[in-house]
Structure formats: structure tokens, C-alpha cells
Amino acid sequence: MFVGMLAALAAAAEPTLPKVQVEVPAVYPVEAREEGRSGSVLLEVAVDADGHVIDAGVLEATAPEFEIPALQAVFGYQFSPALDEEGRPSEAVVQLRIAFSLDAMPVLAVEGQVVDASGVPIFGAELRLEGPDQAQRVLRILEDGRFQIADLAPGVWKLRASAEGFKTEEAFLEVSEWRVLEVSLALTQVSEPSSEEVIVVEGRRRPVEISERVLSSEEIRYLPGTNGDVVRVVQNLPGVARPPLNIGQLIIRGTAPEDSAYYLDGVRIPLVFHFAGLSTVVNGDSIEEVGFQPGNYSVRYGNTQGGLVDLRTSTVLPEKSRGYVSVDLFQATGFVDQKIGKKAAISASFRRSYIDAVLNPILNKGGGGSFRAPRYYDAQLRYLQKLPNGTFDAMFLLSDDRFRILGEEEDGEQSVAIGLGTSFQKLRLQYRSKLGDWRQETSLIVGPESQDFQFGGDGEAYDKRFAVDVRHEWSTAPKGEAPGWRVGLDLRANRFEYKYDISGFGEPEGGDLCTVAPGLYVEPTFQWGRLTFTPGLRLDPLISESGATWMAVDPRAAITVKATDSTKVRLTAGRYSQFPQVREILDSQGEIANKWAMQASVGLEQELGSAFSLEVNAFYTALEDQIVGREDAFRFFSGPPPVGPFDIEPYANDGRGRIGGVEGLFKANTDKLTSWVAATWSRSLRTKRPDQEEVLFENDQPLVVTAIASYELPRRWRLGGRARLTSGIPYTPVVNKVYDLDAREFFPVYGERDSERLPWFWSLDVRVDKEWQFKNWSFAIYLDLQNATNTRNVEVVGWTYDYGAADPVRSLPILPAFGLRGEW
Amino acid sequence: MVRSLFLLSLLGCGGPNEETLVSELRVMAVVVEPPEVAPGESVQITPVVLDPAAEGFETLVWTCTRLGPECLENELPLEVWATVTTGTTARTIPAELSAALSEDLQEIPVSTWVLSCEVGLCPLFEAVQDPPEAGTDAYLALLADLADPTRWMDSLPQTGVSLGTKSFIVSQRPVEERNENPVPVLTEPLPEVGQESRIVLHFEVEDQQSETPAAYGYATGGGFEFTAYDVEAGAVDLAWVAPAEAGNVLLRVVFADGLGGNAVWEGDVSVE
Secondary structure, X not given: OHHHXXXXXXXXXXXXXXXXXXXXXXXXXXXHHHHOOOEEEEEEEEEOOOOEEXXXXXXXXXXXXXXXXXXXXXXXXXXXXXXXXXXXXXXEEEEEEEEEOHHHOOOEEEEXXXXXXXXXXXXXXXXXXXXXXXXXXXXXXXXOOEEEEEOOOOEEEEEEEEOOOEOOEEEEEEEOOOEEEEEEXXXXXXXXXXXXXXXXXXXXXXXXXOOOEEEEHHHHOOOOOOOOOOOHHHHHOOOEEOOHHHOOOOEEOOOOHHHOEEEEOXXXXXXXXXXXXXXXXXXHHHEEEEEEEOOOOOOOOOOOOXXXXXXEEOOOOOOOOEEEEEEEOOEEEEEEEEEEOXXXXXXXXXXXXXXXXXXXXXXXXXXXXXXXXXXXXXXXXXXXXXXXXXXXXXXXXXXXXXXEEEEEOOOOOEEEEEEEEEEEEEEEEEEEEEEOOEEEEEEEEEEEEEEEEEEOOOEEEEEEEEEEEEEEEEEEOOEOOEOEEEEEEEEEEEEEEEEEEOOOOOOOEEEEEEEEEEEEEEEEEEEEOOEEEEEEEEEEEEEEOOOOEEEEEEEEEEEEEEEEOOEEEXXXXXXXXEXXXXXXXXXXOOOOOOEEEEEEEEEEEEEEOOOEEEEEEEEEEEEEEEEEOOOOOOOOOOOOOOOOOOOOXXXXXXXXXXXEEEEEEEEEEOOOEXXXXXXXXXXXXXXXXXXXXXXXXXOOOOEEEEEEEEEEEHHHEEEEEEEEEEOOOEEOOEEEEEEEOOOOEEEEEEOOOOOEEOOOEEEEEEEEEEEEEOOOOEEEEEEEEEOOOOOXXXXXXOEOOOXXXXXXXXXXXXXXXEEEXXXX | OHHHHXXXXXXXXXXXXXXXXXXXXXXXXXXXXXXXXXXXXXXXXXXXXXXXXOOOEEEEEEEEEEOOOOEHHXXXXXXXXXXXXXXXXXXXXXXXXXXXXXXXXXXXXXXXXXXXXXXXXXXXXXXXXXXXXXXXXXXXXXXXXHHOOHHHHOOOOOOXXXXXXXXXXXXXXXXXXXXXXXXXXXXXXXXXXXOOOEEEEEEEEEOOOOOOOEEEEEEOOOEEOOOOEEOEOOEEEEEEEOOOOXXXXXXXXXXXXXXXXXXXXXXXXXXX
């Protein structure tokens, strides 16, 4: 008792000042960060008896640009209250210095503006954020209504915006370490009728790659002509030609489809589309972003001389259970994402096409059945666990496509007359963590993949591969004069087995080979003011079981100059090597070498206000040591087979190529409109053998123009359209024919290879969406009217049985694809 | 019902198959008698050409025997192995070819080429009938043209020109083991034919060697229902559907044994 009284007396004798209990990182001004300048601001801060900041002012600052971020940050501070002489909490004024140091630069997470219904910035609005683990932030909006919030933990944050005289609004933000959220807050005055949506949240990915285009899944869902499929939307971007028959191929910057690669979170996957490109093999709701890199990408990616698509999954835990069921003309999909405790979530999705279920009974009615329409399914099961310093992510994914025509044996048994199948089963484990300023990412993906073809009872061809892919990467962003780094090791171990025994395709062949390809890459990033320089080096050996080695050394570099706040210029150049395929290795007794490309590009990005942007890229690719020959041999081909005089000589690195072009992308995005116009002019040429003349690449499309728009109307209606105009692909004309009197069939006499071109392709797609929002769930319906003008475009050249006249394959007529989706 | 219609539409059933209708000049067959010979022996080569429009044509027949990149015939005078004729022409197989035959190479195929053109349309006829002097560049170019017709086919029109190729066999097998041409016999005379009527041609086919002979019907009007018919138990029925217009129609049925032997039945019918 006595001791307590003494303590109280002592406290009463020494009043205390407020002390900082919760500190909010101030956002680094962009120009200061880019120019490597540090600074500080001395503030005078008034703190109430609860420890809240009630007022603040600037006493001095090393530069004016630090003042606003410091003031915004300090309003989020929490203090221990001041105590007066009697030990009671009281108001007080203190001085506080906030330092801006390049060594401890916070990471921007959210930025935006608070305005009223007429777009006038609201001064003095308050933002309160509640995040995972009860984390809280408070922000006071100053001057022009703009704000930035840094260093938010990944997860779902509840945002509450309030201002005197305005109605309070709430929204949920999914904060991810991969992107910056752009938030537009339009508050309505108390006297005004409430509008349906006043908070608009958009994601803008943090730039980690050079010359990359990123599409968020929200951006994609409503775009016409794609059934909302995330990867099919890539086909509408600059640099991508339209494949014949609109099948699921990506012809990127004039390279062959097999020269481009697909990744899931940076680890290679065998394919990305189901049959005919109807949909992606990974559920779109598992994918947060689609990174499309047409060329000049980082040394992070190897063994590819074309472009690539990297599907990136979200690491954000759901706020609560969510999911949906959808059906459309081709397939049914189910998806559920369930939070487990506070730190984990499990999600599952399954999709199956039912073209076969509809068509098979019709086509085989009354008989034993001889036709099996294409069917596909895919499934993913995922477990996500937040750990103290990172995230553990386990996913099992599988995909299976099959198409068959059955014949009947003499004994009445059915056998496969024609059959085609592709499948894979993969287990992916990934761990991402932060260690100080460094990010670590470790990925493993393992499992079998195969494709097979059956023809005429005993004809059989297959590719089977068991692959183990590993990647470990460390990265850190540049800070001031300290460079950023990306250092990684990726390894692909393969056992590949093949057999091609199809009559009419030469002698049967087969083989198997084990290979391992450990790749190492290093990529520093230097920032000098407005200039960023990113050189990189990638070493890729491929070692076969016999000890033979193929070595690739790929130096690459990029320079980015931010000329103004809204203008950016990029220069890139680099070498991109690709290993020969196993069949080419075995057939040539290991004599075949890597093929490779030298890519260069120059690009300009110009922001035109807050809603518009323009991007222009010029690129040139030189293809060297291209593998040519054996065009008459069997090969799996996901598109129309090549026609024309074949090069039947053994494989050799005799081919060369030149590709050049200009890409343009104009985007207009507002809170209600998503739209862009993409245009590519290019020319892709090949010289197959040294003694041959240069010819057009078989998928050369000089002009590809796509205009796409989706606009949100009142009452949750949405209307969209897509128009496409592309040059026809080259083809080899048939100039005469010879009648084979033994086989009793004609064979063609071809003219100059790829010397003629199909007519222009033109199509218009229209999409209408309507959504109903209920208390706990929503229901949406859409109609995607593909080829609304019913234009019968020529997709592939074809000929009558006697090659006397052209008989081309034409595009589908008008196709009303509809879908339903129930979401909770 | 739906399935039946679908399959019928796929197969083209229920009427004449358009692939059996010959509407322009076409080399239909080459009958080589016998279809298998020994070195030193002779064969009779008879081209069968259909000229629906009766525009008139000329036919060039030549052979090419390859043991390497060149035709062995290049060593012989041109007139021995390249002949302009619409009738039967004879070829004697060089006895020296026996040296090339062995246990590993028991037979050598000889390609027979037949080019039919409307008169004056193909410059090759003139070159063969009035050849350049042997050994000159022009003569060597002519030999190269004959060895690989795809070199010049792209310079000819697609109508009024027809090029066909067929092989026969050179071997040293005993005569009784050699392949022979099938012998077809139409068992019933052609009946009266009305417009769009369907008639069935019944053939008995004598073929000693082949297990899978087939018959291919062609017509200058109407059409056969199928492009190919299997000969089973030495007999085959081909269904022909007459055209909707009256007039004369040329019918040709090619019997092929799949081993290089063939025969052609030729018939003319008047549609009333």
C-alpha cells in the first residue's frame, strides 16, 4: 500500500508526453524514390487523451514532396496518451520526425482518390482499414483527395470511408504482394439518394518483368468471344496472330506455336488449352493474373525462343467460403474456396465438357455406337497455408482430353479407328517467403504427361513424358544506389518415350531418353534516377543419359527510361535458345544443335490521363540454327497439317528466319469500361535450307487488329463487343494433279510453297451479361454471340478429291454461346 | 433416323457419287499385259483415256525404271521408250536388268506414265516427236522432264490435260508364280436405261493371285453409288444411277488386284 502511494506520488510529480505505439509507414514519393533521394519531415502533432492524432502540421521538411506522405502517415499513428501531473490522460502536442530512407522503403499496396458524386476531391475524409489478425490502419485524406497506403499485409482488408456530410461506405480489398490496388471512392452526400456502387477497386500488377502485359481475372471475365476464359483473352493482345480454326494455339510474334511455352507460377506446364482451344486447363478462378510476354522476357525463363504465358495463382486467403457453379454451351464447372482457421484455405474445382454427352446418343442412335465426340475434363485441388514468413501452396492438377471414332471388328468387338488423347497429372508444391528485403520462391512440379494417336486398328503413336521441374529463386528490388537482384536455379529432369507407327508416315520409329537440364540465371537491376538497367545471364545445359551435352548461354538486357511521370521508353535485346526435341536428338545421333533467336525491341508507354494509355513496340527477331527436315514424318500437331512439297531430308540446323513488326495497344479503362484496340503489323520469313529462297512463315499474318470493349450498364447489365480483322495465312497452291492409277487417287502438284494467301478474316462477337445480387449469393447469365455477322471466313485451304477446285474449310457460322453462373 | 441421315450424308449414299462422274479428259487406266515380266521379255501397254467432251486428244506413253536417281531408259534411244499413241504399244525389258535382281531385290517396279492432252496443248509431245540431238543440254532437259513430270505440270492448264502413272513388275519368278491381270465378265447385257434409273452391273472376275481385288466404276453421266466395290467370291455388283437427261453415257469399270494387275471393262449406254 505504501509502496503504491509512493509510486503514485512519483508519477504525479513527472508528467509524460505521448509515445508512439503504432507506427504507419509513409509512402515514398515516386520521384524521390526513382532519383534516389532520401529526406525527413519534422511534424507538430496534436494527440488527444485517447492517443489518437487530432491535428498535425509541418514544421520543416527537407523537400516539399515528403510533406503530404508524412502527414498522411501520421494520422494513422497511435500514441500512448500524455499524462498530466496527476497521472491522468490528457491532450498534448509533440514534435515528431518522420524519415524517408531508401534502405527502409515501404512497399506501396493501395492508392486512390476520394471524391464526391460530381468528382470533386473530398478534403478531410477518413479511411479505416481492418486487416488480417485484427491489424488496423487509419488514414486522413488531404488536399486533392489522393492517398497511398504502404506495407499492408497480404489478405483481405475491410475499408471504411467516412467524411463529414457524406454517407459512410465499406468495401473489401484483396491485398496481394503481387499487385498495387487502385481504389476509387465516390461518396454520396447524406441528402443524396444512394448509388449502387461507389467504391471501385482495380488491381495493377507490380512490374516484375520487362515488356509484359498483365490481365487480371476480373478484367477478363466479361470480355466477348472468349467465354470468359482467362488465356483465350491473350489471343486478343498485340503480337498474337489468329490461329487457323481458332484452335488453342498461340502464334506469338511470328514464331511457331511449339516455340512458345506455358508456365504456372513460373514453372512449366505441358499445355494450356483443351481441345480446340475451348477453355484453359486450369480453372480461371484459381488464376489471379495472366502474364503474357511476347518476347524479350527475363532470364527467368529458358528453353524457349518464342513467347510465353505465365498463369499466376492468388495467394490471398478468402475472407470466408466462396464458390460458384456454372454451365455453358460446352462445359460445366464447379469451384469452392474454403478458409480453414485464420491461416489456411483449401480450394477445389472440376470442369467437364459435355459435347460428347449431347452428341454421342444422337450420332449413334439405334446402333452399337461408332462415334465418340471430343470430351475433356480438368480438376484442381489446392491447399494454401500462411506461415510466419511466407506462404506454402500445394496443388494437384490434372487434365484429360479424348476423341475417338470406333470401328467394328469381324467378331463384333469395337476397336478404335481414330483416336486422339492428351493428358497430364501434376503435383505442384510452392513456398514463398521473405527474408529481410529478399523474397524467396521455391517450386516443384512433378508428374506424367502424354499424348497419343491411334489410327486404323494397329496404327499407334504416342509421346510419354515424366517430368520433374524445380525452381528456386531469390529476388530483391533495387533501393537507391543498391541494385536489385534476381538469382535463380531451375531444373527440368525428363524421361521421354515415343513411338510413331502410323501407316503412310514412313518407317515406324521410337525411342526413349532421359535428360536433365539445370539452368542458372542472374539478373541485377540498377536504378540511376529515371533510368533502370537490367542485364541478365542465363546458362542452360541439357545433359542426356549418354553424357552428351547441349549448352546454351543466353545474355539479355533491358533499359527502361521513365522520361516523364507518364512516359516510359524501353530498349531490350537478348538471346533465346531452345533445345532440340528428343526425337531430333535420337534421329540425328545427337548431332543436332540448339536453335536460337536473337530478339530486340524498342517500346514506348504513354499514359494519357487516368483512363487512357498507349503502348507501341517495334520488334525484330533473327532465328538461327533452326531445325528443319523430315516434314513427311509423323508428328503431333494441334493444328491443320502442313501441306505442300515436303523437306524429307534428315534433320539439320539449316534453317534461318527473320521476323519484324510493330505492335500497338490503346487502352481505355474507366470504372465502367474495359476496352482496348490492339494492332500488329509484322512479317515472318524463313529460309529452310541454305540453297533455298526465303519464303513466308506458314502462319505469317501481316496485319492483326482486335478491338474489344465491355461496358457496365445500370442494374447490373453489361454489354460487350469484339471485332477482329486479320490477314489470311499463306498456303501452297495446287497447280495441277497426277492420277495414281495403282492407288486410284489423285495427288497434287504444288506450286511455290506458301506463295498464296487466304482471304482476310473478319468477325464480330457480341456479349450481354446480367447479374442478380441476392443476400448471400448472386446469379448471372450471359449470351456470347460469336460471329454475329455470320461471316463464313476461310480457315484452311482444301481441295476437291481430284484437286480440280478449291474446297476450303470455313469458320463456324453464328454461334450463340450462353452460360449461367451461381456464385456465393 | 438422325444417325442414318448423318451417316448417309457422310458416305454420300442414296444417289450417284460425284467422284465417279468423269466430266473432262482423264487417263482412266493403263493395262499392262502381262503385269509381271522377266528381263528380256516384252509387255503390251494400253492406255485407257476417257474424253467426255469428245474434243480430241493425243497421248504420250513412256516408262521409267529406277535403280538410282536416273531412269535406266535414259541410256536407250528416246523412241524406244517414249511413244505418242492412243493404241497399244510394246516395250521390251532390257535383259541386263536381270543382273540387278537378287535375293534381296526380287522385283523391280517400272513406272509407266501416260499424258493425254487436247491436241496442241502440251509442248512435250512435239519435243518427243522431234527430239533434240542426243547429248545436248536440250536433250538432257527433256530426259529430266520425263523423269520428273512435276517439273512441268505446273506450267500446264488443269483442264484438257491428264497425267496418270502406273507400275508393272520385273522379276525372275517362274511364269506360273507371276501375277496376271484379272479377267472380268459382265454376266448380263446392259438393259434398257431410263432417266435416273438405277441398274446393277454384275461381274464375275477371274483372278488367281489377289485376295482383295476391287472394282472402280466411272461414268460420263449419272454416277456409281460408291467409288469402290470389293470383289467377293469372284463376283461383284456395281450400282449405277443414270443421269436425269437423255443421251449417250460412257461407262468404265477398272478391276485392280492390288498387286499391279488390272483390267478395264468398257461399255456405252444410251439413256432414253
